[in-house]
Amino acid sequence: MVQKTTIHVIDDEPIILEVLGELLTSEGYEVEISSSGEEALDKYSTRSFGLVLLDLLMPGMDGIEVLKKIRKIEPHAVIIIITAYASVESAISAMKTGAFDYIQKPFKHDELLLTVKRAIEHKKLQEENIRLKDELGKKFSFENIIGKSTGMKSLFEVIKAAAPTRSTILIQGESGTGKELVSRAIHQNSNRANLPFIIVNSGSLPPDLLESHLFGHVKGAFTGAVSDKKGLFEAADKGTIFFDEVSSLNPETQAKLLRVMQDQEFMMLGGTKTIKVDVRLIAATNSDLEELIKQNKFRQDLFYRLNVIKIELPPLRERKEDIPILMKHFLDIYSKENKKEIEGITEDVTEILVNYDWPGNIRELENLIERAIVLTKSKLITRETLPPFLLSSHEDTQILSSPNNELNLKEYIQIQQKKAIISALKKTKGIQKNAARLLGVKPTTLNEMIKRLDIDISHLS
Ligand SMILES: Nc1ncnc2c1ncn2[C@@H]1O[C@H](COP(=O)(O)OP(=O)(O)OP(=O)(O)O)[C@@H](O)[C@H]1O
Ligand SMILES: [Mg+2]
Known part of the structure; x- marks a missing residue:
């Protein structure tokens, strides 16, 4: 259950306290009244109030001072100033001290209720923000990886345990699930953190070029190899190498990669010397490698080598x-x-x-x-x-659900009309004349209904 906001009304005029008390109570708010700043502040020793309606001109402690004191006790209190026309200037200075809004006396009831409603919405957002910030700051993040779901929490544990080791890690997950982010977190939490982290985009180059990038080449290894060039494996020595989309490696490169993993050594293209490296390997893929093995597109022995620790990133x-x-x-x-x-x-x-x-x-x-x-x-x-497509897909699901008790008949009919119109427009690729025929109404009527029901037609054609 959401806790109700209690509104603290502070004013020295009994009639205002009475009117506001009745008005706000009748709207379902809980109200606490205080007839002076001193009385109001006393109450804060035992309880708190999310929202305050505060008169600026009061005998004794004046409103601005009360506001400052409340602010000290409750830094997030949302305070609305009530002010006589003559003291708008001081209302403005109250706004500068952090009041949410001000209302002039005499006020209209609707206007006051609207401001209160806005203030409560603001308060709710503020609380939600504070809560989320707390969660982000504390338990639900690890190295910029955010998540509070069970899947993500156990992922943090796996990362913490696996990072300091030298074990090869295979990260599997759909596009955009955080494979690269996780691989960086693993590197950052290993004792290799200050050493290179090298990313290899396995699918981005033709195989020959990729191999020369990975292993380097000696002068004259191929046309254009005018000097020796070190490869990424050498550059990653003592650090981590991240093979992104490992499934797109061709069979020869797969075989070479397997050899480096087994022996921790390799030869440059065209070279005769073996080069020893100490590299930790992380591989990522969004395909199902086991399926690719069945289709003979991925080497099973390489898969076993990579799949020492598997991290599966769940889709959002x-x-x-x-x-x-x-x-x-x-x-x-x-x-x-x-x-x-x-x-x-x-x-x-x-x-x-x-x-x-x-x-x-x-x-x-x-x-x-x-x-x-x-x-x-x-x-x-x-x-x-x-983006409009999100709004329309949401509308569709809302419309498809059955009417609930809070909907009155008129609203229900409007929703059904909207549903029928959207569906007809979709079927007719947004051509209103045809949609009108389908619905059995005149095109002008349909056009009028589209406007009245506020149907967004921009994405329906
Ligand atoms: N759990 C998370 N918390 C915070 N940000 C995340 C999280 N997961 C992913 N991101 C962010 O989402 C974006 C995509 O993540 P990333 O590039 O790591 O995904 P990917 O799995 O490598 O995607 P692709 O398969 O398309 O290469 C990045 O900006 C990343 O910082
Ligand atoms: Mg990626």
């Missing part, structure tokens, strides 16, 4: 509980990078992102948050900053 859709802290992690990184102060991510965005199935895994999530931060014009990440 299988550890959805990690999504909110990953969002917060990337929010921190990219708001700093873009020099934007972002307060948080709205609840509906979190819901959409948690429900999405992330074929591109964490890289896709990272890109999406970066994009949202660049696009947002406010201090919040709202649904407007999400």
